[in-house]
Each structure stands twice: as C-alpha cells, then as structure tokens.
Amino acid sequence: MVRRPTVYDVAERAGVSIATVSFTFRQPHRVKRSTKENVLAAAKELGYVPSGNARGLARGRTGALGIYSFDYYSLGPGQDPDSAAGSDGAKAPAFDDSNPDLRSFPVYVDEVQRGVALECRRRGYTLIVSGGNQAGSETAFADIAGQVDGLAVFPRSVSDDVLESISRMIPVVEFSERSHTDTLSGVTCDNAGGMRLLTEHLISTHGFKDLQFVGPSRIFPDSLARYEGFQTQLRSSGFAELHDPLVAEEGAPGWPEKLMENLLAQESLPEVLVCAQDEIALGLMGELSAHGISVPDQIAVTGFDGIAAGLVSSPQLTTIKQPMELMGRTAVGILLDRFEHPETAAQSLELPVQLVVRQSCGCLPL
Amino acid sequence: MVRRPTVYDVAERAGVSIATVSFTFRQPHRVKRSTKENVLAAAKELGYVPSGNARGLARGRTGALGIYSFDYYSLGPGQDPDSAAGSDGAKAPAFDDSNPDLRSFPVYVDEVQRGVALECRRRGYTLIVSGGNQAGSETAFADIAGQVDGLAVFPRSVSDDVLESISRMIPVVEFSERSHTDTLSGVTCDNAGGMRLLTEHLISTHGFKDLQFVGPSRIFPDSLARYEGFQTQLRSSGFAELHDPLVAEEGAPGWPEKLMENLLAQESLPEVLVCAQDEIALGLMGELSAHGISVPDQIAVTGFDGIAAGLVSSPQLTTIKQPMELMGRTAVGILLDRFEHPETAAQSLELPVQLVVRQSCGCLPL
DNA sequence: CTCCGACATCAATGCGCATAGATTCTTTAC
DNA sequence: GTAAAGAATCTATGCGCATTGATGTCGGAG
Numbered sequence: 001m002v003r004r005p006t007v008y009d010v011a012e013r014a015g016v017s018i019a020t021v022s023f024t025f026r027q028p029h030r031v032k033r034s035t036k037e038n039v040l041a042a043a044k045e046l047g048y049v050p051s052g053n054a055r056g057l058a059r060g061r062t063g064a065l066g067i068y069s070f071d072y073y074s075l076g077p078g079q080d081p082d083s084a085a086g087s088d089g090a091k092a093p094a095f096d097d098s099n100p101d102l103r104s105f106p107v108y109v110d111e112v113q114r115g116v117a118l119e120c121r122r123r124g125y126t127l128i129v130s131g132g133n134q135a136g137s138e139t140a141f142a143d144i145a146g147q148v149d150g151l152a153v154f155p156r157s158v159s160d161d162v163l164e165s166i167s168r169m170i171p172v173v174e175f176s177e178r179s180h181t182d183t184l185s186g187v188t189c190d191n192a193g194g195m196r197l198l199t200e201h202l203i204s205t206h207g208f209k210d211l212q213f214v215g216p217s218r219i220f221p222d223s224l225a226r227y228e229g230f231q232t233q234l235r236s237s238g239f240a241e242l243h244d245p246l247v248a249e250e251g252a253p254g255w256p257e258k259l260m261e262n263l264l265a266q267e268s269l270p271e272v273l274v275c276a277q278d279e280i281a282l283g284l285m286g287e288l289s290a291h292g293i294s295v296p297d298q299i300a301v302t303g304f305d306g307i308a309a310g311l312v313s314s315p316q317l318t319t320i321k322q323p324m325e326l327m328g329r330t331a332v333g334i335l336l337d338r339f340e341h342p343e344t345a346a347q348s349l350e351l352p353v354q355l356v357v358r359q360s361c362g363c364l365p366l
Numbered sequence: 367m368v369r370r371p372t373v374y375d376v377a378e379r380a381g382v383s384i385a386t387v388s389f390t391f392r393q394p395h396r397v398k399r400s401t402k403e404n405v406l407a408a409a410k411e412l413g414y415v416p417s418g419n420a421r422g423l424a425r426g427r428t429g430a431l432g433i434y435s436f437d438y439y440s441l442g443p444g445q446d447p448d449s450a451a452g453s454d455g456a457k458a459p460a461f462d463d464s465n466p467d468l469r470s471f472p473v474y475v476d477e478v479q480r481g482v483a484l485e486c487r488r489r490g491y492t493l494i495v496s497g498g499n500q501a502g503s504e505t506a507f508a509d510i511a512g513q514v515d516g517l518a519v520f521p522r523s524v525s526d527d528v529l530e531s532i533s534r535m536i537p538v539v540e541f542s543e544r545s546h547t548d549t550l551s552g553v554t555c556d557n558a559g560g561m562r563l564l565t566e567h568l569i570s571t572h573g574f575k576d577l578q579f580v581g582p583s584r585i586f587p588d589s590l591a592r593y594e595g596f597q598t599q600l601r602s603s604g605f606a607e608l609h610d611p612l613v614a615e616e617g618a619p620g621w622p623e624k625l626m627e628n629l630l631a632q633e634s635l636p637e638v639l640v641c642a643q644d645e646i647a648l649g650l651m652g653e654l655s656a657h658g659i660s661v662p663d664q665i666a667v668t669g670f671d672g673i674a675a676g677l678v679s680s681p682q683l684t685t686i687k688q689p690m691e692l693m694g695r696t697a698v699g700i701l702l703d704r705f706e707h708p709e710t711a712a713q714s715l716e717l718p719v720q721l722v723v724r725q726s727c728g729c730l731p732l
Numbered sequence: 733c734t735c736c737g738a739c740a741t742c743a744a745t746g747c748g749c750a751t752a753g754a755t756t757c758t759t760t761a762c
Numbered sequence: 763g764t765a766a767a768g769a770a771t772c773t774a775t776g777c778g779c780a781t782t783g784a785t786g787t788c789g790g791a792g
Contacts, residue, residue: 001549001708004535006748017772022750032770047531052513053422054748057777062419063509064494106472106674110480117495126510127495128430129483143429144492147418165413169370183367308472311678342367372778383742388780398740420778423747 005046014042025050063124065335066148067116068141069109069131070157107279108305108324109154112175115328116152123336125149132157145170150335152328155220167346171338173331176222178348185338186348187331191222191304194320194353195229195274198302201355202272203237206300206362212243212270214259214280216250223276226304230274243270248280260287269299272361278303278310278319285313285360296362306356315359315366323351371412380408391416429490431701432514433482434507435475435497436523473645474671474690475520478541481694482518489702491515498523511536516701518694521586533712537704539697542588544714551704552714553697557588557670560686560719561595561640564668567721568638569603572666572728578609578636580625580646582616589642592670596640609636614646626653635665638727644669644676644685651679651726662728672722681725681732689717 007018014021016039023030024039031039042048056062106114113129120127130144141158145151150171153163164181166172173185202208213230215223227245234242246262249255259280263269275281281303288295295301295315303310306321330349338344357363373384380387382405389396390405397405408414422428472480479495486493496510507524511517516537519529530547532538539551568574579596581589593611600608612628615621625646629635641647647669654661661667661681669676672687696715704710723729 001537001704002534004748007750008748018749019751019772019774020770022748023771026750030770035770044531047535049508049512049532049535051423051748052509053419053428054777055512055750056419057417057423057779058748058750060777064513106476110472110476114476120495121497121506124506126506126513129486129493129495131487140487140490140492142415143418146415146421147430147492165410166415168368169413169415171367308674308678312674338367370778373780374778384779385742385744385781386740388778389741392780396740401740417778420747421780423749424778424780426747 004051005043005048006051007048009046010039010043010048013046014039061149061339062147064126064128064148065116065120065332066128066130066144066151067113067153068144068151068157069113069154107307107309108277108322111307111324112154112328112331115325115330116332117328118325119329119332123332125332125336138162149339150332152331152335155222156218171335171342171346173334175327175331176220178221181346183346185331185334185346187327187334187351188222188348189322189327189351189353191225191353192229192232194322194355195226195304196233197353197355198304198318198320199230199233199274200237201357202274202300202302202361203233206272208271208300209239210243210271211274212272213245213274213276214248214284215245215276216280217247218251226276246273248275248283250277250280250283256283256287259284260291264291269293272300272302275301275303278305278307278317281317281319281360282309282313285315285317296360300362301360303360306354310356310358313360316364318358318361318363319356321354321356323353327351370417371409371414372417373414375412376405376409376414379412380405427515427705428513430492430494430514431482431486431698432494432496432510432517433479433519434510434517434523435479435520473673473675474643474688477673477690478520478694478697481691481696482698483694484691485695485698489698491698491702504528515705516698518697518701521588522584537701537708537712539700541693541697542586544587547712549712551697551700551712553693553700553717554588554714555688555693555717555719557591557719558595558598560688560721561592561670562599563719563721564670564684564686565596565599565640566603567723568640568666568668568727569599572638574637574666575605576609576637577640578638579611579640579642580614580650581611581642582646583613584617592642612639614641614649616643616646616649622649622653625650626657630657635659638666638668641667641669644671644673644683647683647685647726648675648679651681651683662726666728667726669726672720676722676724679726682730684724684727684729685722687720687722689719693717 007021011018011021016035020031020035021039024036028036117127128144128147130140132140141162145166148170151166152173152175154175155177163172163174163184167181167183171185173187176188177186178188199211202211211234213227215227246259248259273281273284275284281301285295285301288299288301293299301317303317303319306319306324310317310319330351334347334349338346359366373387377384377387382401386397386401387405387409390402394402483493494510494513496506498506507528511532514536517532518539518541520541521543529538529540529550533547533549537551539553541553543552544554565577568577577600579593581593612625614625639647639650641650647667651661651667654665654667659665667683669683669685672685672690676683676685696717700713700715704712725732
C-alpha cells in the first residue's frame with residue numbers, strides 16, 4: 001500500500017505543471033496532443049486517480065447524490081453485531097426454505113433505491129447510500145448531507161427541522177410525503193386512488209360487503225392517504241357503517257401474533273382485510289395460515305406496495321403496485337433539476353399505480 | 367437555495383476561531399462547555415453541515431467504501447434513456463404478472479451489495495455505489511476509486527491492470543475470484559464443493575445417469591470452478607463419458623431461445639441440466655415450458671447462486687445457495703482490516719455454500 | 733507576589749485539485 | 763520580416779476543514 005500519487009507526482013514525472021495535468025483530465029482540448037499523451041502515460045505508470053475530495057472541494061460540487069433511509073433492516077436486538085462478519089456458517093449440507101424469510105426479498109426501500117441507483121449511473125453521478133441506526137443517526141445524516149449534491153430521503157428517517165434546514169442548502173426530495181415546504185421536494189404515488197381502485201375491485205368484482213382496513217401503528221402520510229381512499233370508495237359505494245381499522249405494530253417483535261389476537265377478539269371476521277402495506281398483509285397471512293384460516297376461501301387479504309415477496313407468498317398477494325423504480329428515477333431527476341436551477345421551486349410529483357390481481361383476493365386459482 | 371455555511375460562518379457567529387468550531391465537532395473534550403454550546407447553537411441556526419470533501423481532504427481519508435459492478439442491469443439497446451424518468455406510465459387499471467419479470471428480483475449482485483451496505487452502516491462508513499456502463503466506464507471507475515477508503519468490485523467489471531494498479535493504493539476486494547496478486551483481496555464461495563454436493567445429490571438421490579452441464583459463454587472463474595466440481599463428482603461416482611457442456615450466451619438478446627435450439631439439436635435430452643447459474647436455469651425453464659417439456663418430469667434442472675427469483679419460478683429451483691449477504695459483509699471486514707493495517711497482505715476468503723433442494727430436481731411436489 | 737503548569741483558544745498551514753489570469757510559444761496575415 | 767491572434771502552458775490562489783504549535787488565561791504552589 002503506497003501513498004496515492006497526486007497531480008504533483010504526475011506533473012513532475014511528465015515534466016509539466018500541475019495545471020497541465022488537471023487540464024489533461026478536465027479540458028483535454030486545451031492541451032497539445034503530445035503533452036496529453038505524455039501526461040496520461042505518467043498518470044498510468046503511477047496509477048494516478050484524482051482525489052474525489054479535492055476535486056469536489058475545488059469545484060464546489062461532489063458529483064454524488066445521496067439516499068438516506070431509516071434503519072428498516074436493523075439487526076435485531078439479540079444479535080451480536082461483531083459476529084456478523086466472518087464467523088457464520090458451518091457448512092450445512094441442506095437447507096430448508098419452505099417458509100422463506102421475507103427479509104431476503106427487497107422491500108419498498110430497496111426497490112426505490114434501485115431506481116435511484118440506475119438513474120444516477122445513467123447520469124454519471126455516483127450514489128452514496130446511508131441510513132440511520134440507533135447509534136449515530138445524527139452523525140450519519142450529517143455525514144451524507146455533507147457529501148452530496150442532492151439527497152433523497154425516506155419518510156421519518158430524519159427529523160423535520162433538520163430536513164427543512166438541509167433542504168435550504170441542497171436539493172432534497174422525500175419519498176411518500178407531500179412536500180412540507182417550498183424547499184423540500186417530494187415523490188409519491190397515487191395512494192388514495194390506488195386504494196379506491198382496489199376497494200372498488202373488492203366490492204364490485206367480489207361482492208364483498210364487510211371490509212376491514214389494517215394499518216400500521218406509525219401513521220405515515222401514505223398510509224393515511226390509503227385509508228382515506230378506502231373510506232372514500234366505501235362511501236361512494238353506498239356503505240354506511242364500517243369496521244374500525246385494525247392496527248399492526250409492525251416492526252415490534254411478534255406483531256403478527258398480536259395483530260391476529262386483535263382480529264380474533266372481534267365478534268366476527270370481516271370478509272376481507274385491506275392492508276395498508278404488503279408487509280402487513282404477508283405477516284397477517286402467515287398468522288391466518290397458522291390458525292388454519294384459509295385465504296382467500298375464509299377471508300380475503302390484500303396489500304399495497306407491490307413488493308416482490310408478494311409473488312412468493314401462498315396465496316400470492318393481490319395488491320396495488322407502486323412504480324418504485326420509477327419513483328427512484330424521478331427523484332434523481334428532480335434533484336438534478338434543482339441542483340442545476342437552484343432558483344426554481346421545489347416540486348412534488350405523484351406517480352400512478354397499478355392494480356395487481358392475484359390469488360389472495362380470490363381472483364386467481366391457487 | 368442558499369450558500370452552504372462553512373466553519374468560518376459558524377465561527378464568526380459564535381465569536382470564536384474556526385479551530386474551535388472544528389474542535390467542537392471532532393474533539394469536544396478540548397472545548398469548554400459554554401463555548402461548545404455556543405458553537406453548537408450557532409451551527410444549528412445556520413444549518414451547518416461539515417463538508418465531507420474538505421474533511422476528507424484534510425484528514426486524508428474519506429470515511430466511505432465503494433462497490434463497483436458491471437452494468438448487469440443496463441437498459442436494453444432499444445430503450446430511449448431519456449424517457450426513463452418521468453414520462454412513463456399511463457395509469458393502467460390492471461396488471462398481469464403471471465409471468466413475472468425476473469429483473470424485478472434482486473440478482474446476485476444486489477444481494478451481495480446488500481451485505482456490503484449493512485456492514486458499512488454498522489461500522490459507520492458510508493457506501494458509494496457505482497458501476498460501469500458502455501459510456502464512461504473508465505471515468506466512473508476512476509471517480510469512485512478516488513472517493514473511497516476501500517473498494518469492492520465484481521469480477522470482470524474492471525480490467526485486470528487497472529485493478530491491480532488501484533489495489534496498490536487502496537484496499538480492494540474482488541468477489542468470486544481468486545486473488546490474482548498479493549495486493550488484491552478476494553471473497554468467494556465454495557463453488558467446486560457446492561457443485562459436487564449438488565451433483566452427488568442428483569446422482570445418489572435421484573439416480574440420474576445422464577447429466578449435462580450448462581455454462582455461461584463468458585468464462586468466469588466461479589463458473590469454471592463449478593464445472594470442475596461437476597466433473598470431479600461425476601468421475602468419483604464412476605461416470606466415464608459425459609455430455610459436452612452447453613453454452614448459454616446469457617446477456618445476449620434471445621439467448622434462452624438459442625440455448626434451447628442447441629439443446630434440442632442434440633440427439634437426445636439429458637436427464638438433468640446442471641446450470642452454472644440460477645439465471646441460466648430460470649431462462650432455460652422458461653423455454654422448456656414453452657416447448658411443452660415438463661420440469662422435472664421430463665427433464666430436471668438445477669441452478670447455482672440461490673437468488674430469490676428461484677423461489678418464485680414454477681417449479682421452484684433446486685440450487686446451491688451462496689451466502690451472498692455474508693460475502694458482502696466479509697468484504698467490508700477485509701477492506702477495513704487492510705485500511706487500518708496497510709502492512710498486512712491481501713487475503714482471500716472462501717465461504718461455505720448450502721444445498722437447497724426444491725422442486726426442479728424432482729424432490730419436492732409441485 | 734511570582735512562577736509554573738493546566739487548560740482554552742487561536743493563527744497558520746496543508747490536504748489535492750480546478751481555474752483565473754499571466755506568460756510564453758506558434759501560427760497566421762500582411 | 764513583423765505584428766497580431768491564438769494556442770499552450772504556467773503561476774498563484776482558494777475551496778473547507780483538521781491539526782500543529784503558539785499564545786493567552788487562570789489558579790495554585792512556593
């Protein structure tokens with residue numbers, strides 16, 4: 001491991017000034033061909049790679065975008081973090097995945113991030129990925145904010161005032177939120193409309209009359225909009241009274257069991273459980289199955305998001321699919337627009353969703 | 367969008383020197399409590415976030431690791447890149463995913479990257495994600511190499527000499543390769559052993575006598591090792607002659623069709639197709655199904671990697687599962703070890719694999 | 733009352749690069 | 763052959779921060 005060569009080293013070796021070296025890389029047309037070749041050769045021999053930090057500092061921009069999420073896949077409390085790398089597996093000869101762990105599938109955050117990554121690459125930006133964890137959350141956020149030309153964040157991963165503050169300095173787009181301020185951009189999908197569409201399907205195609213909503217305990221704006229869409233459709237379909245929504249303490253250990261208890265504690269089962277998120281629906285279906293309640297024969301279940309795991313579940317999950325990759329790409333577009341035109345106002349976009357009809361509502365055969 | 371405040375702004379507002387501001391953040395114990403509070407207040411009011419570039423430059427390290435991959439999910443040739451963000455979807459009322467696009471599932475690269483991301487976060491490093499594409503591949507690599515304290519790369523995403531050169535400056539670990547040099551580290555899995563295990567299963571459990579290997583056209587070291595494992599097991603099971611391997615031009619448009627042609631052009635079908643990668647196996651199963659050839663009844667198929675899509679296929683794919691997340695975490699461990707102890711030699715680790723028995727070999731009922 | 737050490741703060745410098753402006757070398761036009 | 767225009771290169775500077783070594787301040791020991 002030798003010291004990284006700098007422009008000075010290259011300049012010396014090529015017998016030119018550092019400005020010429022820099023020009024060779026940044027403004028090649030300004031350098032005579034022979035000189036250029038000279039410099040490039042010297043650079044190659046030395047293994048020169050420009051320091052991104054120095055470049056960013058000098059140019060006043062980093063050439064990177066950031067994505068920051070909450071710690072949605074944090075290690076469980078019981079885990080020893082130090083054992084994470086290295087000491088894991090004795091060679092197990094066989095492996096049973098008849099009940100696949102959903103965590104091995106990408107969730108909402110992953111799929112959006114993928115879109116961000118693709119678009120960054122296409123536009124020649126690098127992507128910096130970070131996220132909060134219990135420990136150094138503030139620090140981590142400051143770190144990434146200080147390293148990027150624009151930042152995409154997932155909801156509730158950063159406190160509102162910090163976010164508002166940062167968004168005055170660099171373009172920031174938040175997913176799944178309406179933009180709070182005129183400096184903070186947003187990318188959402190049509191939560192209310194999607195849920196109306198789904199609810200309408202359940203009512204008119206399946207003839208359900210007894211629908212119950214299941215929402216998360218942490219009220220995210222998107223969940224709220226979905227609940228509103230649900231209610232709106234019920235009303236416009238002429239339903240008068242409706243179940244109180246069930247609340248899933250998603251994230252808390254054992255939440256599916258607890259949710260199931262609450263469901264069974266009701267005097268009767270609804271015909272269909274309309275879940276605000278795929279993950280809730282999948283967790284619930286696991287419990288229903290464990291209690292011998294057949295989906296969709298005895299009760300139908302639907303989700304919202306369209307994560308890949310919904311294809312693997314049994315039965316496959318009927319859901320509303322968000323255009324997650326597109327949301328990520330769109331976010332990048334907004335960030336770079338604003339970075340290049342700082343005078344423009346923040347913008348919020350809402351993207352369309354799709355109804356995906358599968359087995360868990362009773363449409364497709366198992 | 368206002369100018370980002372700097373230490374100078376904070377210092378002025380707090381009535382101290384920039385050194386004190388810096389100390390407040392980096393060495394808080396050296397600053398009197400009252401001063402510290404003063405500075406922190408000023409920083410908060412201004413929305414100060416330290417510049418990562420300046421910090422990195424001053425300290426000689428970036429606090430970031432990088433991951434660089436080939437462009438495994440590049441846009442197809444026919445796509446208009448400019449249409450990617452924004453102008454996509456008319457709101458389709460329904461959506462049929464009875465034949466899910468495998469690209470919506472994470473592939474090998476994604477799952478390894480996820481491990482890298484997790485471990486980076488756990489260790490307080492940010493992660494920079496980049497990858498080559500046809501256009502500015504060299505540039506992209508130089509960009510990321512200049513921004514990180516250590517770099518993980520996927521095989522064949524960077525030319526060997528560039529890699530060798532960079533690995534003399536910063537720690538570099540390559541996945542799925544044996545380490546070429548004493549400066550380049552590697553993380554692989556037990557490709558040969560895994561394939562032997564699988565082959566042995568096919569022979570002794572299923573009694574297959576007519577096995578054919580299907581490999582990729584681009585000979586990666588891991589594919590080679592798998593083929594060797596396959597051959598080794600056949601020999602040690604007393605098989606004399608064996609099929610020539612089939613070659614899948616994976617990546618090229620229409621490769622599954624072409625592969626299928628080549629398969630059918632043989633005088634007889636083997637009993638089982640042992641594929642070097644899950645993706646080949648899945649593509650092949652699609653073609654087999656299209657030709658009305660039933661898997662596993664008429665022909666068995668197996669894969670290698672253990673990507674999530676193999677759970678969704680019909681039939682579900684029997685395969686060897688690499689510990690992808692662990693490989694990513696391990697890579698981070700190696701990089702940071704070397705970053706902290708530059709005098710130590712590069713190291714290569716081989717991680718164990720698991721046999722995952724599902725439907726496509728005929729073990730589980732459909 | 734003086735001196736010394738501990739503590740708090742500051743001034744000055746360099747990290748590696750991009751770039752404006754100055755300088756030198758080449759080419760073109762007359 | 764010469765001057766002006768242009769091309770090529772260089773010198774000098776600043777980006778924002780961390781850090782070293784210097785300076786200043788204060789309290790206690792002598």
